Amino acid sequence: MSDERKQIEQIREAFESEFGRFAHLRAEIGGLNLADAETLSRELAELKTKHTGKKSEIANAKKLIGRVAAEERGAFGQFVQTIEKQIVTSIEDAETNLKNFIAEVKTERERIDVTLPGRRPRAGHLHLLTLLRQQIEDIFVSLGYAIEDDREIETDYYNFDALNIPEGHPARESQDTFYTTDGFALRSQTSTVQIRAMERRGVPIRIIAPGRVFRRDTPDMTHTPMFHQIEGLCVDKGITMAHLKGTVAEWLRRLFGEETVTRLRPSYFPFTEPSAEFDFSCFKCGGTGVFESERCRPCKGSGWIELGGSGMVHPNVLRACGVDPNVYSGFAFGFGLERMCSLMYELDDIRLMFENDVRFLEQFK
Amino acid sequence: MNISYRWLKDLVETDLSPQEMARKLTRAGLAVEGIHEFADDFVFDIDLTSNRPDCLSHLGVSREIAAIQNAKLKIKKASDEGQRTKDESQNLVAIQDEDLCHRFTARIIRNVKIGASPEWLVKRLEAVGERSINNVADITNYVMHELGQPMHSFDFNKLSGNRIVVRRARAGETITTLDEVERKLDETMLAICDAEKPVSVGGVMGGFDSGITEETTEVLLEVAYFKRESIRQTSRKLGLATEASYRFERGVDIENLIRASNRATELICELANGEAGEFVDVYATKFVPNKIESNDIEFAVKRLTGLEVEEAEILRILNALGITEKDSSKVENQKSKIFVSPSWRHDIAIEEDLVEEVARIYGYDKIAEELPPTSAAGEYQPNEMRKMNLRKTLADLGFDEAISYSFIDTRSDDRFTLVPNFVHENLDRKYVELRDSIIEGAVRMRPSLLSGLLDAVRTNLNHQRRDLKLFEIGKVFSASNKENDLPNERELLALVLTGNETFQNKALTVREFDFYDAKGALESAVDAVNAVSLEFVAKDVKHLRKGQSAEVLVGGKTIGTIGRLSDEISAAYKFRQPVYIAEIDLQALLTEKQPDVLYRPLPVYPSMQRDVSLLAKRGVSFADIKKSIENQGFELLKRVEFVDVYEGKGLADDERSITIRLEYRSDERTLIEEQIEEIHAQILRKTEENLGARQRF
Numbered sequence A: 001m002s003d004e005r006k007q008i009e010q011i012r013e014a015f016e017s018e019f020g021r022f023a024h025l026r027a028e029i030g031g032l033n034l035a036d037a038e039t040l041s042r043e044l045a046e047l048k049t050k051h052t053g054k055k056s057e058i059a060n061a062k063k064l065i066g067r068v069a070a071e072e073r074g075a076f077g078q079f080v081q082t083i084e085k086q087i088v089t090s091i092e093d094a095e096t097n098l099k100n101f102i103a104e105v106k107t108e109r110e111r112i113d114v115t116l117p118g119r120r121p122r123a124g125h126l127h128l129l130t131l132l133r134q135q136i137e138d139i140f141v142s143l144g145y146a147i148e149d150d151r152e153i154e155t156d157y158y159n160f161d162a163l164n165i166p167e168g169h170p171a172r173e174s175q176d177t178f179y180t181t182d183g184f185a186l187r188s189q190t191s192t193v194q195i196r197a198m199e200r201r202g203v204p205i206r207i208i209a210p211g212r213v214f215r216r217d218t219p220d221m222t223h224t225p226m227f228h229q230i231e232g233l234c235v236d237k238g239i240t241m242a243h244l245k246g247t248v249a250e251w252l253r254r255l256f257g258e259e260t261v262t263r264l265r266p267s268y269f270p271f272t273e274p275s276a277e278f279d280f281s282c283f284k285c286g287g288t289g290v291f292e293s294e295r296c297r298p299c300k301g302s303g304w305i306e307l308g309g310s311g312m313v314h315p316n317v318l319r320a321c322g323v324d325p326n327v328y329s330g331f332a333f334g335f336g337l338e339r340m341c342s343l344m345y346e347l348d349d350i351r352l353m354f355e356n357d358v359r360f361l362e363q364f365k
Numbered sequence B: 001m002n003i004s005y006r007w008l009k010d011l012v013e014t015d016l017s018p019q020e021m022a023r024k025l026t027r028a029g030l031a032v033e034g035i036h037e038f039a040d041d042f043v044f045d046i047d048l049t050s051n052r053p054d055c056l057s058h059l060g061v062s063r064e065i066a067a068i069q070n071a072k073l074k075i076k077k078a079s080d081e082g083q084r085t086k087d088e089s090q091n092l093v094a095i096q097d098e099d100l101c102h103r104f105t106a107r108i109i110r111n112v113k114i115g116a117s118p119e120w121l122v123k124r125l126e127a128v129g130e131r132s133i134n135n136v137a138d139i140t141n142y143v144m145h146e147l148g149q150p151m152h153s154f155d156f157n158k159l160s161g162n163r164i165v166v167r168r169a170r171a172g173e174t175i176t177t178l179d180e181v182e183r184k185l186d187e188t189m190l191a192i193c194d195a196e197k198p199v200s201v202g203g204v205m206g207g208f209d210s211g212i213t214e215e216t217t218e219v220l221l222e223v224a225y226f227k228r229e230s231i232r233q234t235s236r237k238l239g240l241a242t243e244a245s246y247r248f249e250r251g252v253d254i255e256n257l258i259r260a261s262n263r264a265t266e267l268i269c270e271l272a273n274g275e276a277g278e279f280v281d282v283y284a285t286k287f288v289p290n291k292i293e294s295n296d297i298e299f300a301v302k303r304l305t306g307l308e309v310e311e312a313e314i315l316r317i318l319n320a321l322g323i324t325e326k327d328s329s330k331v332e333n334q335k336s337k338i339f340v341s342p343s344w345r346h347d348i349a350i351e352e353d354l355v356e357e358v359a360r361i362y363g364y365d366k367i368a369e370e371l372p373p374t375s376a377a378g379e380y381q382p383n384e385m386r387k388m389n390l391r392k393t394l395a396d397l398g399f400d401e402a403i404s405y406s407f408i409d410t411r412s413d414d415r416f417t418l419v420p421n422f423v424h425e426n427l428d429r430k431y432v433e434l435r436d437s438i439i440e441g442a443v444r445m446r447p448s449l450l451s452g453l454l455d456a457v458r459t460n461l462n463h464q465r466r467d468l469k470l471f472e473i474g475k476v477f478s479a480s481n482k483e484n485d486l487p488n489e490r491e492l493l494a495l496v497l498t499g500n501e502t503f504q505n506k507a508l509t510v511r512e513f514d515f516y517d518a519k520g521a522l523e524s525a526v527d528a529v530n531a532v533s534l535e536f537v538a539k540d541v542k543h544l545r546k547g548q549s550a551e552v553l554v555g556g557k558t559i560g561t562i563g564r565l566s567d568e569i570s571a572a573y574k575f576r577q578p579v580y581i582a583e584i585d586l587q588a589l590l591t592e593k594q595p596d597v598l599y600r601p602l603p604v605y606p607s608m609q610r611d612v613s614l615l616a617k618r619g620v621s622f623a624d625i626k627k628s629i630e631n632q633g634f635e636l637l638k639r640v641e642f643v644d645v646y647e648g649k650g651l652a653d654d655e656r657s658i659t660i661r662l663e664y665r666s667d668e669r670t671l672i673e674e675q676i677e678e679i680h681a682q683i684l685r686k687t688e689e690n691l692g693a694r695q696r697f
Helices: A003-026 A034-052 A057-067 A070-109 A128-142 A192-201 A241-256 A315-320 A337-344 A350-354 B005-011 B018-027 B058-069 B119-127 B135-147 B228-238 B243-250 B254-271 B297-305 B311-320 B351-362 B384-396 B450-462 B515-528 B567-573 B586-591 B622-630 B673-691
Strands: A205-214 A226-236 A262-269 A272-281 A304-313 A329-336 B002-004 B031-038 B041-047 B093-095 B101-110 B152-155 B164-168 B174-176 B182-184 B190-193 B198-201 B219-226 B275-283 B291-294 B337-340 B468-478 B488-498 B534-538 B544-554 B557-565 B579-585 B608-617 B637-646 B655-664 B694-696
Touching: A003 A034, A003 A057, A003 A070, A034 A057, A034 A070, A057 A070, A128 A205, A128 A226, A128 A241, A128 A337, A128 B384, A192 A205, A192 A226, A192 A315, A226 A241, A226 A337, A241 A262, A241 A272, A241 A304, A241 A329, A241 B297, A262 A304, A262 B351, A272 A329, A272 B351, A304 A315, A304 A337, A329 A337, A337 A350, B002 B005, B002 B058, B002 B119, B005 B018, B005 B041, B005 B058, B005 B119, B005 B135, B018 B031, B018 B041, B018 B058, B041 B119, B058 B135, B058 B311, B093 B101, B093 B275, B101 B164, B101 B254, B119 B135, B135 B152, B135 B243, B135 B254, B152 B198, B164 B219, B174 B198, B190 B228, B219 B228, B219 B254, B228 B243, B254 B275, B291 B351, B297 B311, B297 B351, B311 B351, B384 B468, B384 B515, B384 B586, B450 B468, B450 B488, B450 B567, B450 B579, B488 B515, B488 B586, B515 B534, B515 B544, B515 B557, B515 B579, B544 B579, B557 B586, B579 B586, B608 B673, B622 B637, B622 B655, B622 B673, B655 B673, B673 B694
Parallel strands: B093 B164
Antiparallel strands: A205 A226, A226 A329, A262 A272, A272 A304, A304 A329, B002 B041, B031 B041, B101 B219, B101 B275, B152 B219, B164 B190, B174 B182, B190 B198, B291 B337, B468 B488, B488 B579, B534 B544, B544 B557, B557 B579, B608 B655, B608 B694, B637 B655
């Protein structure tokens, strides 16, 4: 063997003895912690510089090629290259494996638990009644109605007389109106807004009036002395009960879905004639009265939910607002928001609505 | 109201099954709430509206079925004919107060044997929920349920002078009624008396002493008509509501009295061995039926309901319901008519009433569904959107929306400093008080939202919810300072915080709330309604802790208060943690002119910032420092911002260090260090001069 070849062999042996402790890295790596791996990685990098860089022995050895006899030069050159390649491959294989290993360990170490809660302040909640009121207001505004509200403490005129409930009328004598010591009434229905709004706006008019009303009921599961109503009023030339039915049906469909059916039932209210109660097919059982083979709860198995009162505005009410009942006609309707909420959410005690218990409030969004 | 199916079938020709009948009655406005089987019968539970007392009997419901089904009644029309014996004495009945008793009939029945009722009668009464007492009492009850006319039977021999005087009770008169309760009568009440004393509270309940017993042999049967309002008043005053008063105060059929009396007499003769004797009918105030003019009933029905019903069908329905055309109005080819309402319908007075009758029998279900032609665009209330934003902002900040009762008790009186310019402090009665309220806690209308929110805090603390943020928007009330004026109503916003800031779905809280959480929330809320900025001025407030309270101002006007709840009130509520509350006049805020937003050119040159820590007495506020600096009027100084505050270790007790950031910028050139050095030094010198606040390094 020529001296040159020997020299090359020596370079290889020197490399292999130094690389020996890295050799296992070329195969699969295991049982190594991150710190050791990183140390190895650094040392390997040093080794690489030493054995593959421009100033490495193998790089220097290339100069020997010139010294070899011309006829052997080709073979020797190849030999040097083979050795150099072996060295480079050994280091790079180990390097790649180690790098991947470190990356994997790091990824594993930084793996997060995506099921931990997102970081955000606790959200507050609008009151159930506000949520439902806004939903209903939106529907009516899109139907061309204006939202109105007015006083909560009223004179007897607005609470009764103008609504065709004259003195001596049973509804007026009833024990359920709150009075102030000055003789004013806490409005017992939002129908008072009908009068105020017609006085202010004149006709034609289309309004809905959500608001608080008061009745002297001792609180129990289904009664509170204060609750909320939404009153609707539409007065124009040529308004009929068909418009009443169509309007009620339309907003109930928008609230409870396209398949909702509405019916009117004859009833009695002093401020409307003809009068009707309006019911709609139960949103839960779809009007069958049966839900999951049990008697449906919201409609008590009847398939119908009785929601509120309605009718054609009584001519005396129109006259009280200076509207000629021979020229104009109109419909009005009203219903209780608490009752609606308790139906929709199967709430069995409406007193909860005014206790402001956060455990209750935070259930609604 | 219980109605027996079999009983109805005795009165009207019909093949309807109980279920069909229930459905048809409900459709016509007599809501059948339930059908119960009773022996071989079915009983309808009918929920009647207050305008239909005529249906408080089987006859009344039969009339409805006849109209709905175009069927015939099996019972003859009421007439004054029948077994009628002259009142020999002419002295049996005298009505002294004809305004309260419009008609009074009395029938004497002799040789009566009081005993048990036959089985069929007992069953009929049980079907409608009545208990059998004795044959005569059962018969009067039976006739009431059949024909709707309440009646009363006296033991004729127990009537002093054997006569009846119908008059107002005299002051001090008393009577022991059938329920064995002694009752005081007054001059507004109608009494049925014998020659000496009241023997019955007319139309409400008979007297105990004159009632029939097993020994009774001679019966005086009273069948009368009383003024509705009078019965209602008496019943209320005595706190005594009976089946009779229920019907009388809603109105019975004055033309039905003789038929009812005769029916009861027949039955007493048949079942209690009686012999019909004298009969007296004193008809003092003659019934005048309502006459209703209609130019074109067909048109009226269409105009109000959209239903197209032929005139013949309209007339059939009305006639079936007893509403007749006045003979004189029956002119061929003439649309204009006068209708006459029957004596049993007190609720039919105008054309619209006729329209309802036609529509409900014809069927509300035949009414079409139409939307009214569109007219104007919809609109929210002027401030509705702003309030919606405000609510949403507070909810986003973690506040739950509370809604409390509008009424409160007197516990909170004078506890709170109320929003300004609302309650007239010089009035004797400055609050709106409720008259004889029976509801616990409902004594007056709230002048502040705070008591409601504090109650809510207590409720939640009691449920171990210690970290709370609540707000409420609602009206408060105060008495007007003008005589006979409606009370003042005003919409306020209030909020309350206590405990710690919490994160969604995280058990551990972040940090304890303080004044600045409340202030920040209020400022965010105001930003959300795009109102002008709030100012906060330290001020002692009755319900707030000294040194941690402020007035809230907008446009120079005070609109509310904010701060930490005082120890006294906290103790009263048993709060053991700091509570921060604010209340402002939302109405005043929303009526404040919204600031114009104008574009300002973006800065071209970079700014320079200097952070400075100033050591000052605690009494010197950030606002003082800011104002003092800004008032020096240097054009290059663009902004003074708060950075941090430090107090405690290393500082005197009465001192604190405030760090602020001053931002300098020129609109003409890039500033260099030297250009601001002098201004900055001057600003600090002046601030020290003005406020004693010196720079701390």
